[in-house]
Amino acid sequence: MSDNQNAQDSKTTATKVAVVTGSAVGLGNAIAKRLAHDGFKVVIHDINEDNLKKAEKELTDAGFDVSAVVGNVLKRDDQFKLAKHAVDTFGRLDVFVNNAGVESVAPFLEIEESEIDRVFDINIKGVIFGTQAAAEQMKNQDGIGKIINACSIAGHEGYEMLSLYCASKFAVRAFTYATAKELAKYDIRVNAYCPGVADTSMWERIDQAFVEHKGYEPKQAWNEFTSGILAGRPQQPNDVANLVSFLASEDSDYITGQTILTDGGMVFR
Incomplete structure (x- = not known):
């Protein structure tokens, strides 16, 4: 079935609206596409205007x-404007995916203050501000709202060379637990998806950092991290989108405060 036919079929029942931050490329783009296929009206968002235009056109x-x-x-006003845009454009806001994030790969003793600020601003402040913006809208609507955060296996396990990234994702995990409790009275569910080793440009950068800092051969880090995956292959963006699709759907209405691993069998919690 073609994308056009899928879109026409979906739009016959499309009543819900989703926002996905950092959705011009990578995992966010796969998530946006999947939610569109699921019948959502989707607001895509990114800091890179050129990539965003390409994603919108597609x-x-x-x-x-x-x-x-x-x-x-990381700008609170931008997040509230994003939520308002969804409502002004499509009438409401049902799902808000705090997907935008950045990696940081370096020996712990070499991490500088500017790098700490960069990672925490995007990975933590970004999730906090997005959640605030989404919740302010959702609490005044009928129905169940869904806030879905990007965590990681690095929010469940610490990894060499990824200490700062792990710290930011552990924070997202704790934030997901706490806000699920605080927002439950408004019928807002807060959950997180925790990818493993996904075949994206982010992992290309991680692999290169191991080459530069640890003297690895190209693809050595990638091969080490993926060799033990029980599913027998690296993760693809659609594997993550499948989980987010479930968390955005009515099938997950009874689930909140969970940080769910989707890693093919790497970390067990």
Whole structure:
């Protein structure tokens, strides 16, 4: 079945609206596409305007209801404008995916203050501000709202060379637990998805950092991290999108405060 036919079929029942931050490329883009296929009207968002325009065109050409917003997740005003744009454009806001994030790969003793600020601003402040913006809208709507955060296996396990990234993702995990408790009275569910080793440009950068700092051969880190995956292959973006699709759906209405691993069998909690 073609994307256009899928879009037409979906739009016959599309009543819900989703926002996905950092969705021009990578995992966020796969998530946005999957939610569009699921029947959501989708607001895609990114700081990179050129990539965002390409993503918007691809979804629009496929016949989906999509709108694009350029913004920076670490700016609180941008996040509230993003939520408002969803409501002004599509009438409401049902799902908000705090997907935007950055990696940081370096020996712990070499981490500088500017790098700490960069990672925490995007990976933690971005999730906090997005959750605030989404919750302020969702608590005044009918129905169950879904806030879905990007965590990681690095939010469950510490990894050499990834100490700062792990710290930021452990924070997202704790934040997910706490906000699920605080927002439950508004019928807002807060959960997180925790990817493993995904075949994206982020892992290309991680692999290169191991080459530079540890003297690894190209792809050595990638091979070490992926060799023990029980599913027998590295993760693809659609593997993550499948979990987010479930968390965004009515099938997950009874689930909140969970940080769910989707890693093919790497970390067990």
